[in-house]
Amino acid sequence: MPESIVILTGAGVSAESGLGTFRDTGGIWDQYSLEDVATPEGFARNPALVHDFYNARREHAAQARPNAAHEALARLERHLRGRVTLVTQNIDGLHERAGSRQVYPMHGRVDQAVCAACAHRWPAPSKLSTQTACPACGQNTCRPDVVWFGEMPYYLDEIEQALQRATQLVVIGTSGTVYPAAGFVEVASHLGAHTVEINLARSEASDAFNRVIEGPASEAVPAWVEEVLGK
Ligand code: OAD
Secondary structure, eight states: OOOOEEEEEOGGGTGGGTOOOSSSTTOHHHHSOHHHHSSHHHHHHOHHHHHHHHHHHHHHHHHOOOOHHHHHHHHHHHHTTTSEEEEEOOOSOHHHHHTOOSEEETTEEEEEEEETTTOOEEEOOSOOOTTOOOTTTOOSOEEEEEOOTTSOOSOHHHHHHHHHHOSEEEEESOOSOSTTGGGHHHHHHHTTOEEEEEESSOOTTGGGSSEEEESOHHHHHHHHHHHHHHO
16 A cells, blocks of 8 residues: 555744744633633634734734654655645645645645635735625625634544544654644544654644654654655
8 A cells, every 4th residue: 555644734844934833831711711712612602812813813824934753744745746635724824834734724724715605715914803894795794714622623524534544643742632633643543543642742632643743833844855755
């Protein structure tokens, strides 16, 4: 069977691009209440607060640059054309900017907007607000095109298909606490794939992997990619 690699990334892959992680000490969920800014109920209660939160994250993502980990994953895809699927929980768009093409941003993209009334999608302006009119239907029902807790992640069918044919699953820079992404290692293991975790430090999920590589993504990911391409 030809090699087919599924890669799942989380906030840790963008940490060295200057974007904060969620659950590390001083992380985003130390500064904001998840219920207030990352749930449909929080948006219904206080949409202005949620817009402010994502407007700031959009600005930070736009200012950030892909790091050596994003670049190495794009290089891997170029060398193993058609055999690498990149699934990311990140909304920052850095994998795409590094040159990865086969990317499933399962939690959406902060640089996209969606209309809650008519489902039209378009590139988000630098600031969304409760006054932003949908370019398609004209209503002030715009939101960032991101997935909140309690909502269905995107691309689940495509991800499921990729996991079904995966010979290897590599999980990079995620705490492994948010489902369904946290369950991918069990699915892949059950189907017989080799599983690798790359993280700054062992995570809650480490015991589920065949191999754990500890280190900063900007060093550990390029080293792993060289290992794969050198084979
Ligand atoms: P977390 O903040 O939960 O976890 C980040 C992980 O990255 C931790 O395991 C860190 O050890 C690791 N890490 C930090 N710096 C690193 C580095 N330089 N190199 C390698 N690893 C590093 O972030 P996620 O797992 O991505 O969802 O969080 C998952 C989801 O929870 C997010 O997509 C978001 C969040 O709430 C929604 O908002 C729906």
